[in-house]
Amino acid sequence: MAAHVPQIKIPATYIRGGTSKGVFFRRQDLPEVAQMPGKARDNILLRVIGSPDPYGKQTDGMGGATSSTSKTVILDKSSQPDHDVDYLFGQVAIDKAFVDWSGNCGNLTAAVGAFAISGGLVDADRIPENGTCVVRIWQANIKKTIIAHVPITNGEVQETGDFELDGVTFPAAEVAVEFMDPADGEGSMFPTGNLVDDLEVPGVGTFKATMINAGIPTIFLNAEEIGYTGTELQDAINGDPAALERFETIRAYGALRMGLIQDLSEAAARQHTPKVAFCAPPTAYVSSSGKQIAEQDIDLVVRALSMGKLHHAMMGTAAVAIGTAAAIPGTLVNLAAGGGERTAVTFGHPSGTLKVGAEAQYINGDWTATKAIMSRSARVLMEGWVRIPGDSF
Incomplete structure (x- = not known):
């Protein structure tokens, strides 16, 4: 034996x-x-x-x-x-x-x-x-x-x-958590040098994208451009294998544009980063617990994918990216929230709402984030x- x-x-x-x-x-x-x-x-x-x-x-x-x-x-x-x-x-x-x-x-x-x-x-x-x-x-x-x-x-x-x-x-x-200097890595907070890019995804389409390194590298898209409202709950996307594959392809091409990978084939071994998220102006919806989220309760709606699936709420690091991008006039996140300068946003996610504060400064031709703050437990x-x-x- x-x-x-x-x-x-x-x-x-x-x-x-x-x-x-x-x-x-x-x-x-x-x-x-x-x-x-x-x-x-x-x-x-x-x-x-x-x-x-x-x-x-x-x-x-x-x-x-x-x-x-x-x-x-x-x-x-x-x-x-x-x-x-x-x-x-x-x-x-x-x-x-x-x-x-x-x-x-x-x-x-x-x-x-x-x-x-x-x-x-x-x-x-x-x-x-x-x-x-x-x-x-x-x-x-x-x-x-x-x-x-x-x-x-x-x-x-x-x-x-x-x-x-x-x-x-x-x-x-x-528990209040402060993310200091949240831009990720050594390079620029906007690795492409732009607040908004045209991200070309062969076989899928070309989309407006804000690619930011803050909290975690994140690719933000406009919900409407990819056929969504930004009020989706998990099943709407996780039950659709074709949608998940499309998001993974967008993620891979975004990772390439952000310089996180040198070759498309590397994306499969880098599932945790970057994240893909899509946003839209504030819209009323019913959260996954049945709670009514009113348009006036939020500045914008955001949905994000993690490890190939739509997240049930919002990753904390992606919330840092949302807060930071919202603080910078002209990003897709900032525009979805109504544009202009802001130091905090409350966004709607599948489970409800979350408020995140951020401070960003434009120094020597580059945006830098000084900190992002949110409460968790x-x-x-x-x-x-x-x-x-x-x-x-």
Whole structure:
């Protein structure tokens, strides 16, 4: 009889952050071989989440079979001066053996501060007995600073509260998150040099597009130009394989124009970035929970795709891109919101509305974003050990 290797236990915490959830680890708690990037680390995270799963369900793992619930986070005491914690995010593919390290998860950022505090990664003298702990996060995927304002009661992270976030069923404590200098990467915030381009997609069409690197590289389209209203819910697009294929083709050509890939074939291995989103002027619609969203409640409507599917709410990083683009007169996002200068927008997404603030400045012929800010919430769902077979890495 073949000898089977027993399961191993890895300390882990399962946390909801914003409208996402993921499995959080302290780097020191991972098996030694996985404390550095590489195949062993990827294999461990794939097995934890339950990927690759040809059934698309992640039944044999912690994943929830959507891009919002197939996520992993590794935290460590920060290697950067004036930061508390290094935050590394891995987006785990569902049906492929692939972990994408190319971007950040803005939603889970709300949970990073809380986990860092309770995991002993923030110096005790920075944590007030009551009030707000300002956690300085170094986002290691995109090399950016994020500041989380985490409420503290009696020396502990306060998770309960009455802050409501559309896309999350129950209220919780509010965590304000500031994305500093959110333009992604070294290059220009508008990698093509234009606020609006004509994006030619062979076999699909030519579309007006705002391609921006802020929060996460994002390609914004006008809903009307691609045959949508901007008020669609998930089923309208996720139930249409031809539409999904069309969006993936647009995404690939946009990635090429943004210089994120050198060859179209590389897009398949870079699913997490860039994102594709489409926007339209404010329009009333009924959200996925049945809540009526009135035209006067919002500045514009936006829908975004993540990992090949329409997202159930809005990715936090894409919300940063929306806020930043809205602050810059002339982008498609700004025009959908009515044009002009603005420091905040409230946009409608499939689950409801979200307000995001941003500040942008025009300096030496280039737009730069100084920061974007939004409120999220986070809650620990379960903590202890996650188990995987000892021979899975």
